[in-house]
Amino acid sequence: MIVVTAAGGQTGAAVVRALWSRGERVRALVGSSQPRPELTALSADVVATDLSNPAAVEPLLAGASALYLIWPNFDPEETAGAVALLDAAQRAGVGRVVYHSVLRPQARSMPHHAAKDRVEEALDAGGLTWRVLQPCAYADNLDGQVADVAATGTFRSPWGLEQAQSLVDLRDVAEAAAVLLTEDGLDGGTFEAAGPQPLTAPRIADLLGERLGREVRAVDAVPDGPVPDGYAARCSRLMFDHYRAHGFTGSPRVLEALLGRPARTFAEHLRDHELPGATGELR
Numbered sequence: 001m002i003v004v005t006a007a008g009g010q011t012g013a014a015v016v017r018a019l020w021s022r023g024e025r026v027r028a029l030v031g032s033s034q035p036r037p038e039l040t041a042l043s044a045d046v047v048a049t050d051l052s053n054p055a056a057v058e059p060l061l062a063g064a065s066a067l068y069l070i071w072p073n074f075d076p077e078e079t080a081g082a083v084a085l086l087d088a089a090q091r092a093g094v095g096r097v098v099y100h101s102v103l104r105p106q107a108r109s110m111p112h113h114a115a116k117d118r119v120e121e122a123l124d125a126g127g128l129t130w131r132v133l134q135p136c137a138y139a140d141n142l143d144g145q146v147a148d149v150a151a152t153g154t155f156r157s158p159w160g161l162e163q164a165q166s167l168v169d170l171r172d173v174a175e176a177a178a179v180l181l182t183e184d185g186l187d188g189g190t191f192e193a194a195g196p197q198p199l200t201a202p203r204i205a206d207l208l209g210e211r212l213g214r215e216v217r218a219v220d221a222v223p224d225g226p227v228p229d230g231y232a233a234r235c236s237r238l239m240f241d242h243y244r245a246h247g248f249t250g251s252p253r254v255l256e257a258l259l260g261r262p263a264r265t266f267a268e269h270l271r272d273h274e275l276p277g278a279t280g281e282l283r
């Protein structure tokens with residue numbers, strides 16, 4: 001049995017799906033006890049628990065062959081909370097832990113990256129058998145904007161128009177996670193998961209335009225005002241400021257080696273998703 005944390009979020013649900021398609025038994029830890037039809041349809045044993053309470057999580061890890069540790073996004077407790085769960089996993093005798101990190105965790109200008117870097121450091125210093133996955137920004141992050149793009153012909157980029165991101169399809173991230181959770185010969189490895197092309201906002205706008213069958217223009221959505229105080233808003237703003245200054249790109253080679261096939265392109269991502277207003281054919 002494999003345990004996946006934060007399974008109610010987009011990442012967790014995708015990982016549960018990838019494990020299900022490999023025939024793995026999954027315990028999906030969610031934060032609140034509402035019905036989870038998307039997880040029960042994947043035969044997951046869904047359990048509500050508070051990740052910030054390791055004593056409550058520990059018995060749920062007993063007998064697990066592996067733990068996929070996802071910490072909720074932009075949470076100020078990530079380092080302390082994840083490290084406490086690693087200790088719980090060790091006490092529970094979990095066979096291997098795979099930590100869902102981020103590409104370039106050492107980028108100290110982004111607090112949520114630095115938090116993940118510290119978790120990676122704790123993994124290395126601890127006694128567990130571990131692997132780390134470091135995804136770039138998901139292509140899926142843009143899905144929620146598509147209806148607005150279709151209506152307005154405008155793609156608003158909070159990271160400006162010059163720098164690129166190697167957007168990665170979340171299905172590829174999840175399939176790589178499933179490889180790390182189930183296959184031998186990967187212990188102590190840190191694996192990047194970047195998409196196949198560095199994409200600027202104008203290039204993304206072109207691809208959206210082809211998919212939507214209309215002209216789409218990228219505009220620079222420069223953030224207003226000072227960096228906010230709240231942790232999540234602060235992380236979000238500093239992240240886009242970092243992307244604006246440096247981009248967020250990487251090589252797809254490691255991801256493709258894990259998958260044994262090419263990573264999905266952004267055009268493939270758009271083609272495979274039902275998008276409101278999409279009429280165009282992507283080549």
Ligand SMILES: NC(=O)c1ccc[n+]([C@@H]2O[C@H](COP(=O)([O-])OP(=O)(O)OC[C@H]3O[C@@H](n4cnc5c(N)ncnc54)[C@H](OP(=O)(O)O)[C@@H]3O)[C@@H](O)[C@H]2O)c1
Pocket residue numbers: 006007008009010011012029030031032049050051052070071072073074100101102103112135136137138141
């Ligand atoms: N988005 C990207 O491009 C990207 C790229 C690389 C890495 N990441 C990382 O991926 C991770 C997951 O991001 P995500 O957007 O998929 O997740 P998310 O939506 O931020 O959170 C996932 C789930 O965490 C649960 N949760 C929150 N607090 C909890 C608690 N105290 N106890 C138990 N569950 C709790 C919530 O579950 P309920 O619904 O049950 O309340 C939520 O659905 C983050 O660490 C993020 O930094 C994201």
